[in-house]
Amino acid sequence: MTRPVIAVVGAGIAGLAAARALAEAGAEVVVLERSGRVGGALRTTPIDGVPVEEGADAFLVRVPHAADLAHSVVGELVHPTTGTAAVLAGGRLRPLPAGTILGVPSSLGSVRGMLSPLGLARAALDRVLPASDLGEDPAVGALVRARLGAQVLDRLVDPLLGGVYAGAADGLSVAMTAPQLTAPGRSLLATVAGRRPSTSDGPVFGSVPGGIGGLPAAVAAELDVRLETAVTGLEPAASGWTLLTGPAGRQQRLAADAVVLACPAGPAARLLDGLVPTTPDTAYASVGIVTLVYPPGTDTPALSGVLVAPSERRTVKAVTFVGRKWGHAPDAPVVVRASVGRYGQEADLQRPDVELAGVAAAEVGAIAGLRGRPVASRVSRWGGALPQYAPGHRQRVAALRATLPAGIAVAGAAYDGVGIPACIRSGQDAAAALLTH
Numbered sequence: 379m380t381r382p383v384i385a386v387v388g389a390g391i392a393g394l395a396a397a398r399a400l401a402e403a404g405a406e407v408v409v410l411e412r413s414g415r416v417g418g419a420l421r422t423t424p425i426d427g428v429p430v431e432e433g434a435d436a437f438l439v440r441v442p443h444a445a446d447l448a449h450s451v452v453g454e455l456v457h458p459t460t461g462t463a464a465v466l467a468g469g470r471l472r473p474l475p476a477g478t479i480l481g482v483p484s485s486l487g488s489v490r491g492m493l494s495p496l497g498l499a500r501a502a503l504d505r506v507l508p509a510s511d512l513g514e515d516p517a518v519g520a521l522v523r524a525r526l527g528a529q530v531l532d533r534l535v536d537p538l539l540g541g542v543y544a545g546a547a548d549g550l551s552v553a554m555t556a557p558q559l560t561a562p563g564r565s566l567l568a569t570v571a572g573r574r575p576s577t578s579d580g581p582v583f584g585s586v587p588g589g590i591g592g593l594p595a596a597v598a599a600e601l602d603v604r605l606e607t608a609v610t611g612l613e614p615a616a617s618g619w620t621l622l623t624g625p626a627g628r629q630q631r632l633a634a635d636a637v638v639l640a641c642p643a644g645p646a647a648r649l650l651d652g653l654v655p656t657t658p659d660t661a662y663a664s665v666g667i668v669t670l671v672y673p674p675g676t677d678t679p680a681l682s683g684v685l686v687a688p689s690e691r692r693t694v695k696a697v698t699f700v701g702r703k704w705g706h707a708p709d710a711p712v713v714v715r716a717s718v719g720r721y722g723q724e725a726d727l728q729r730p731d732v733e734l735a736g737v738a739a740a741e742v743g744a745i746a747g748l749r750g751r752p753v754a755s756r757v758s759r760w761g762g763a764l765p766q767y768a769p770g771h772r773q774r775v776a777a778l779r780a781t782l783p784a785g786i787a788v789a790g791a792a793y794d795g796v797g798i799p800a801c802i803r804s805g806q807d808a809a810a811a812l813l814t815h
């Protein structure tokens with residue numbers, strides 16, 4: 379029996395996970411990647427001799443998908459040495475309370491240091507307010523403001539959403555970003571307090587030795603990946619599909635029995651044009667990571683990082699003290715990552731690298747009390763990298779999947795969640811859907 383040929387478009391972590399699952403099931407798999415490297419938003423590059431993440435820096439290990447894949451292709455995982463973080467809100471650093479869901483706390487006691495007396499009094503109303511009727515999939519902002527008030531939104535929820543999605547609570551769907559908060563008619567504090575406690579005391583996040591870029595590289599090593607091969611067209615064929623690669627006029631053709639589109643929503647929509655009635659019009663945020671290197675011995679707060687509330691009106695929205703987080707040796711250069719760019723406020727990203735690095739260094743100094751100047755810096759830009767899941771996103775994706783022609787599946791952050799585990803699961807689900815047919 380001949381093996382089915384399956385093409386995967388995009389060698390980000392979702393496409394690679396799909397390709398691996400398909401290859402394991404016996405398919406002949408070809409991965410086509412537009413850029414010159416695998417991994418998409420996972421990229422580790424040395425600066426001053428220290429490997430530092432240019433994009434994603436850790437994956438959740440309390441859900442299995444990324445940890446299992448990392449175990450099977452790399453073997454060993456590494457974990458942060460500290461998870462203690464703070465929020466810059468109301469003009470000062472405040473410890474980020476433990477046990478929240480996307481910043482929504484389980485009790486008022488846990489956020490006493492975070493809120494003003496007025497903010498606390500408003501949040502307490504959550505327990506007595508009648509059920510809020512906000513429709514099937516409200517925006518996070520509408521839900522949190524209605525139940526707990528504006529200060530919980532500004533000091534807890536928006537800083538987290540800015541860090542993870544580069545988005546604001548008013549534009550993001552509860553069902554996509556915090557489905558645990560959708561229980562109807564209950565107080566949010568009670569919903570968070572009533573969730574099943576984690577069965578593990580182990581670490582929350584992980585990566586692989588040498589940096590997260592090692593994960594896609596190890597998956598790709600076992601696959602047929604063709605770099606610098608942009609897919610520019612997709613046509614039905616007598617049996618299966620024809621993929622067109624390369625620029626107009628010089629396109630090459632590749633025949634496949636089935637196709638996984640694991641690229642962002644824009645390129646996927648262009649490839650699906652004419653094949654489905656409609657595709658979700660998903661907006662994307664552009665972000666940047668400014669890596670700052672300070673001399674060994676530079677003192678940083680004993681924190682893994684700081685999230686910055688949008689109301690602080692700073693360019694930097696999150697800071698990671700890389701050496702503290704990953705336990706670098708005391709004589710190593712001190713590396714700090716500053717993350718910039720929120721959806722709809724990307725003007726700061728237009729600044730030249732030197733200027734952006736200067737602003738980030740000044741703000742990191744002010745936020746974290748860091749003395750001295752960085753001896754090296756690097757700006758990593760991610761244009762259109764983080765999808766903004768507007769309310770109703772889940773239904774729009776379900777509608778798309780229901781109309782996909784046989785032999786086509788979609789996967790990745792564009793559809794099923796931005797976290798690395800969610801992307802891996804999405805790729806594996808796409809593979810399973812094709813194999814079932």
Ligand SMILES: Cc1cc2nc3c(=O)[nH]c(=O)nc-3n(C[C@H](O)[C@H](O)[C@H](O)COP(=O)(O)OP(=O)(O)OC[C@H]3O[C@@H](n4cnc5c(N)ncnc54)[C@H](O)[C@@H]3O)c2cc1C
Pocket residue numbers: 387388389390391392393410411412413416417418419420432433434435436437438607608609610640641642645665666667760763764789790791792795796797798799801
């Ligand atoms: C700065 C940053 C920090 C992040 N931090 C974290 C974190 O710490 N933890 C976490 O869990 N998540 C994090 N994320 C989110 C997470 O990394 C991404 O959501 C995830 O990696 C996306 O994977 P993907 O495979 O869906 O898409 P991508 O990684 O975007 O991969 C898609 C691939 O498709 C290719 N492509 C596009 N068009 C075509 C075409 N026409 N033909 C062929 N190939 C094409 C692209 O070149 C790309 O390689 C972060 C994201 C960013 C940007």
